[in-house]
Amino acid sequence: MAQAHRTPGPRAVSGQPFVFKLVLLGSGSVGKSSLALQYVKNDFKSILPTVGCAFFTKVVNVGASSLKFEIWDTAGQEKYHSVCHLYFRGTNAALLVYDVTRKDSFHKAQQWLKDLEKEVHLGDVVVMLVGNKTDLSEEREVTFEEGKEFAESQSLLFMETSAKLNHQVSEVFSAVAQELLQREVREAQAPQGDAAMVLNEGPTWQAKCCAH
């Protein structure tokens, strides 16, 4: 299929500065879409999609800087698993979502991670493991510890949420945003020391001029 030429950084070629692409991965009905919808809905400033709930954008402020999330929802059904690697192209972050009441979805999330590894260099992508549906605690099949342990072994971020109760939802995204920005700063610092300062002061896209 279509070959990936290059992966443009978040501060890609033209225009919009600090756009981060985030893909939602996980098997069917673990609540990927709900998670994103809940998150976008919280913000009165953002415009809700009128027709579809598959592609969202949201501007996030982390400290002094702000970034724009582009959230790509993916089809979670098993049969589409084989083609979903196409979504990974050029992604900056990924949420591996599983349902805490379904063990199989947890295993599936681990499989997604393997697929992701094949397509992208994990060091370039912020990956977070998210256990959703904590509101159904009596049906829980995956414990918090299990999730945490796996996340740590793979050095992923980890959180448990409830999209239904809107518990920890925005925290998930802010954590990812923070991590992304930190990495940006680290990268910017590597070639040139004062890039980070510019990053924190002015409009973020200016950092680009210095970094390149």
Add this chain to the structure above:
Amino acid sequence: MSLKSERRGIHVDQSELLCKKGCGYYGNPAWQGFCSKCWREEYHKARQKQIQEDWELAERLQREEEEAFASSQSNQGAQSLTFSKFEEKKTNEKTRKVTTVKKFFSASSRVGSKKAEIQEAKAPSPSINRQTSIETDRVSKEFIEFLKTFHKTGQEIYKQTKLFMEGMHYKRDLSIEEQSECTQDFYQSVAERMQTRGKVPPERVEKIMDQIEKYIMTRLYKYVFCPETTDDEKKDLAIQKRIRALHWVTPQMLCVPVNEEIPEVSDMVVKAITDIIEMDSKRVPRDKLACITKCSKHIFNAIKITKNEPASADDFLPTLIYIVLKGNPPRLQSNIQYITRFCNPSRLMTGEDGYYFTNLCCAVAFIEKLDAQSLNLSQEDFDRYMSGQTSPRKQESENWSPDACLGVKQMYKNLDLLSQLNERQERVMNEAKKLEKDLIDWTDGIAREVQDIVEKYPLEIKPPSQPLAAIDSENVENDKLPPPLQPQVYAG
């Protein structure tokens, strides 16, 4: 001879009357003193020379002009004519040719200032067999008009774009991947230059980039879309055949959450299919992407109407696959490859357009890999359907015929509706007749009743029996009245 001319009183030397070439025939001032035969020969020679010169000049000027302020009509005329055609149409072409050349001059003089700039970059190019269409000219013109609004930056961009286009001309023999690489590099360098050197704000950079893409890709399209050096065409045919072989796939098999029984939904489905097919007719990658996005929006609408809630990716991808299967868009792989190779990468990796494009890629990849399992069928069934031995619809039920195709279904529906209407009409007619009868009966009844009453109580006018003056005399109850009060005198 001289006698004759003297007699006529015209002082013309004999030699002047003869053909200048000295062939012995008479010449004619209209033919510059040549006889008709010599004039034709002379004229041809001169024309030939002039044509050649004009053509060279025209080509040179046209190159410059086109890159500056192309006038679409004049370009059209000159470009489509080749030298051999000139020779064929020598005599009747003169006027047209002259005006064309004139147009070149007037046009190029307008851009005198630009010319100096262009000259330096001008490559000693061989005559390019350029077949510019009206569209290309229009796009060039628009591009220049657009850049004008950016003054100096615009000029800079124009220069770069022109250099790139010239470079691409020589790279035509390279592999398509290399050409794509060049284009991508160009996008990147232009955008970067604009931001760092030109200090153009990001949102404007995006706009300019769109215009650049439109300009260069409209011109390169012919050479880089489905090029012969690749197997794109083979892939196109393969996917087309594959989709045709999968004609039996039903929405149920793909778990498509779209109910085409609802007229609005089937409307949306048709629109989505139209959009995805339309993609092939666009030249610019971004326009192609816009078609995909439009198609996707219709799909979302269709799902929303069916499910009464906004669609998620879990619903969207199957529906897109279904639409692609139903539409079988022409040159699907070529289009995808072309977009991937030549679209501005920032648009492809991110943004809504990028998202829907990725979904389309997924849909195509899925169709290529599609097997029994992904349709929840047994391998035998799948094989039988694929080989065309049976169709799932035939098996499902006997009344497959109304389901056979949308048109037939609609026809049955319409027939049903018509018969219902007919029934209603009859009922209305009956009721109306009944009402009419009732009304007539009612008037008759009233008339009869009135008649009866009139007959029963005939109207008699009796004369008054007693005069009114005797009204008191017969007052029989007078005695019942109390006696009138009498005045009484009290002592005291």
